[in-house]
Amino acid sequence: MKFNVEVEATPQEMRAFLGLPDVAPLQKEMLDELARRMREGQQGYDALSLMQPMLQSGVAGMDAFQKLFWQAFSQQGERPSGRDKEG
Template identity: 50%
Template sequence: MKIKIDLEATPQELRTFFGLPDVEPLQRELMDQIRERMLSGMEGFDPATLMKPFLPPHLQSMEALQKSFWDAFSAGMGQQGGKKAGGGEE
């Protein structure tokens, strides 16, 4: 037996229905801060430096961030982080 229910609701209506907090003001504030930093430093714009305060400490270096992404993608493909598809080490 299959039951299919189609709902038409905005994301805000669903968050309210499920009792989730309204995070739109926080998102708007963060985006404003990011925009200000981007505009004030357009000459030497560096996205990694811009996002560093918003990342957890263990992902603040670009190498750690790349390794984290690689490990996540590899795990999703059923491989270990240091192995290539052919089974050899990097």
């Protein structure tokens, strides 16, 4: 016997149903504080130094992804050894 249940709910409704906390106010408060500190230029909160690790890993990740695709496409036309012969 197969039993399917479909539930249509927003993420907020599902969090409340499952008893998970609503972290949106905390997230907003933290982001507002970070933005304030960046605008004021407090030490350690300049935008470039905060974004640098994310930008570097993003570029490195894209470069690795591109190399993976090029490697896959370059090997597409090659046949594995041992399968050259029919029969």
